[in-house]
Amino acid sequence: MRHAEGSCLIRCGDTHVLCSASLEERVPPFLRNSGQGWVTAEYGMLPRATHTRGRREAAAGKQSGRTQEIQRLIGRALRAGVDRQALGERQITVDCDVIQADGGTRCASITGGWVALRLAVNKLLKSGDLITDPIVDHIAAVSCGIYAGQAVLDLDYAEDSEAGTDSNFVMTGNRTMIEVQASAEGAAFSRGQFEEMFSLAEKGVAELVATQTAAIA
Amino acid sequence: MRHAEGSCLIRCGDTHVLCSASLEERVPPFLRNSGQGWVTAEYGMLPRATHTRGRREAAAGKQSGRTQEIQRLIGRALRAGVDRQALGERQITVDCDVIQADGGTRCASITGGWVALRLAVNKLLKSGDLITDPIVDHIAAVSCGIYAGQAVLDLDYAEDSEAGTDSNFVMTGNRTMIEVQASAEGAAFSRGQFEEMFSLAEKGVAELVATQTAAIA
Amino acid sequence: MRHAEGSCLIRCGDTHVLCSASLEERVPPFLRNSGQGWVTAEYGMLPRATHTRGRREAAAGKQSGRTQEIQRLIGRALRAGVDRQALGERQITVDCDVIQADGGTRCASITGGWVALRLAVNKLLKSGDLITDPIVDHIAAVSCGIYAGQAVLDLDYAEDSEAGTDSNFVMTGNRTMIEVQASAEGAAFSRGQFEEMFSLAEKGVAELVATQTAAIA
Amino acid sequence: MRHAEGSCLIRCGDTHVLCSASLEERVPPFLRNSGQGWVTAEYGMLPRATHTRGRREAAAGKQSGRTQEIQRLIGRALRAGVDRQALGERQITVDCDVIQADGGTRCASITGGWVALRLAVNKLLKSGDLITDPIVDHIAAVSCGIYAGQAVLDLDYAEDSEAGTDSNFVMTGNRTMIEVQASAEGAAFSRGQFEEMFSLAEKGVAELVATQTAAIA
């Protein structure tokens, strides 16, 4: 995207998310004169990103509970990888717009959003507006599920619809945890099954971090 | 509550939540003629449940993202303990209104909401409107955190504000998992710390299930 | 309520209203630098306070006309008993939340709201933040109706539904009038019937004022 | 107004209200198949009806509490003069739009709205769509106040702003009461003062009823 300070189109199978990072030299009211910056995220989906057309949220007059839940998650996740003191009193807004959806859009948004954020911060470092790098580590996310009794990584829409459990793991580049979410969609899951998903996620995030590194370079 | 089919006032320390279950002989459009029922939840907080008065959501003209996220969680959790085929085409709405807040309101809402739901279903069984009990197991929830480097159970507001991690565990009566959520508020957490919280939560839920059983009796 | 500067649970028959008074050291824009304070009220009803569950106003996205009318009445009534110059530039918000409803919720809100307000002001007097008491008199309210041709005091929901006329009288401790409202629900009423209701209301308020005095002590 | 079934421009001093009655052959859901009709009212004010321009409610995105309170009052008042069984399953909506305001707009709306309603019903009687007249009596309203210690009729804006008490009386043609509202704006008022206003209002309504009769003829 020509205008954004940083941007990235992430494709995970048929899930395509366009991520952009926009820099503003102001912070939310609660941070004014605090010397700290802010990173926030917004999430949207084109009406025909999905199998059947969904209602445009702007026309509906509000963001759904699901949208708000997702963008709060993306914002929390990206902030966890930033030293807000080092960022200084500026705000970076990461917009994640799903162009095409096939499962796992929130994880793709976090992983791609981090790349957009990284590129925007690189620009600030290059221009000398920032001396110390405020980004402390990679942030990446994967989804897992229990499909046909088995823990599997990164379900597509068809698998996801039938999966008994849906989970998301957000981690840093050195595999500490930022956010862990698992939800039984059908049958409850055992602690053992949860641990299997956890281990798969650790491997998945390692691959994503490598891909992020390649994308930045 | 005199009018509700089932109700419960749950107190966890200084957190007090009034839960009521309301029965309606109709279901949402997507379930009509499906033979299945629905359980849903709504969450609210009195403006002065907290240290400083919060804005009344009805006056603000919308429910916050946080409120929607919580009531979606409560609804998912309670549905996980119900056989919706056995419930038949009726809806039970569980309202959880926080009278006083001191941390852990979503977990208290789930645990108390289940008691209200159980009482409402008991009424249907007693009146003969239901023959088979649609409730398959208890549902209860606890929060944990990493406080001063240590995994602890059920943080109050003061601890919660300083905790490095906040987690919620929703489980059934026989300790299978419905929902697991952990979020780093400050520093990222290790897999080991997560496992400590998980074990604490299993013990906490066992106590809550015993308390639920006593409350019903 | 542990957090509120003043609070009160008023029960009139099966009508239960939880009233809290919250103090803020700021006033609405139109009073800034005027040296005067403000007292305002908000009113709400738990969804299952009534026989059948009502829609949650926060979920509906707005307060009904009835709610707004009632909270404007409560605010006007309570302000009438306060010397706003003596209160100084601070605002007290009185929240009246109906936990259970059986007729007369607006009158119970005014009567109980005044107790919460009185307690909050007492705190300010005790702490020395206020020297002169800004509360000039009690404010209390009763409803009356014409039921089966007869003027009666304080109708419950069943009577209210059949009553030909519904009236509310808000008075001070020494029985001067703050607000008088009477509305024909079925047949019009005569001036004579109105006067009968008025006289009953004067007696009813006298009792409520005595109860308020006892509650404060 | 050329299109309305009945209409009336009422001028009370510098208060001008344009009232129209619109007939629809349908009723609100709660009256379907009841054989009864409905009369309802909506109230609005042109932005520059007042000394300084007020915000357009359509642009603000909602009707103020004051507007809703007034239109609920107008509707209740007009319904009190109608036999809804005789009206049959049709709805008449009375729109009252204040073109210019100088105090007493709600009373002018009721008095003028009744004329519009009467004319619309006359049309139905003339066309044979109605055989029995559903209008059982005139409905008219006046405002009174306590101004400089004295009960006075029909205050203009300047008097109203300084008046200690504001009251509205809605009556039928034979002087029975539909709605009585009195509100202390400054000092509380005594029962004696209230009775003085009441007597003045009875005279005022008698004059308005005569004017209505002349307007219809």
Add this chain to the structure above:
Amino acid sequence: MRHAEGSCLIRCGDTHVLCSASLEERVPPFLRNSGQGWVTAEYGMLPRATHTRGRREAAAGKQSGRTQEIQRLIGRALRAGVDRQALGERQITVDCDVIQADGGTRCASITGGWVALRLAVNKLLKSGDLITDPIVDHIAAVSCGIYAGQAVLDLDYAEDSEAGTDSNFVMTGNRTMIEVQASAEGAAFSRGQFEEMFSLAEKGVAELVATQTAAIA
């Protein structure tokens, strides 16, 4: 209108629009300290201005797309005739409220709105608050259509409903163009037909400008 700085009731056949100009000594945020003024417009329609009652926009909770489109057009048109530097940092809001509609309400609003604006500015010139006249020329508008294959001026509602094309021309007093809009409602139109409408519009505007001059005098 007694309170407005300028006002005008324009009648074009059965289309009646009440226009008022309100002066405020402040400008929108984007013009603060720019030395320039602003002219803006709002448009509304009484619910029963039309054949069948339309929904009140204030009750619906928003202005329709059509209303917004019209009021943006009126504002642009009127601003085109004003030297905003000469106006100085003040805002004039022109409200156009349709009392009765029979086609061409947006054009009537522009033509009448200009008269209200002219009168308000005259007041400022007379009082000495303005020395230089900021109004540089008349602004007037007419609608045309292709009706039964023929270009015609100023269609009424019945013609408009059947017209194949609807166009609006906004011009200055010396016939330069401010806004040209033509829209095929049924069949597409040829460039030749468009030119015919254009020539008719030039004549129509000449007449309106003469009428404006007479109205001001």
Add this chain to the structure above:
Amino acid sequence: MRHAEGSCLIRCGDTHVLCSASLEERVPPFLRNSGQGWVTAEYGMLPRATHTRGRREAAAGKQSGRTQEIQRLIGRALRAGVDRQALGERQITVDCDVIQADGGTRCASITGGWVALRLAVNKLLKSGDLITDPIVDHIAAVSCGIYAGQAVLDLDYAEDSEAGTDSNFVMTGNRTMIEVQASAEGAAFSRGQFEEMFSLAEKGVAELVATQTAAIA
């Protein structure tokens, strides 16, 4: 776009619009049982499509007046090229989402939207769901302006910001007119200047129609 019945990414310089056509086997209420179909459009812009980030309309809670005006134009334009009787009782919604903006987004949306619509209809013809082609002609649109005194075609953002006049021409494949809009942004324009823009637009549309034909093939 994988899921849409028809889709197209149109790039006019740095303006990129993603257009999709979604088919639904239902029509709006006013067309039920009429045998006719409907074509409608929605328009949106990614927040960072522009130089500085714009507010997300879904977050703002409503579509701006500009958005509504544009999507109404796109819908009207596309419907003008469709025989709605031949389409039958089905609806096609064309979503136009601006990925990157540099002037002329509404014209690009119409031109690209037509391609998406054409592809969706082709699918219906191929599957046999439609026998007669309901598309009667191409629809394409260009913008023109008066820049530095000269009529020019298809201004980019920088030119557009300085242009004295902005115009849009929507035409069919055989150059009859669907919509003509010209608006003076600074100085008024003469009829002669308008005719120059008109002639340029006729040439521009001819090129776009050729490009559409190539894109479909």
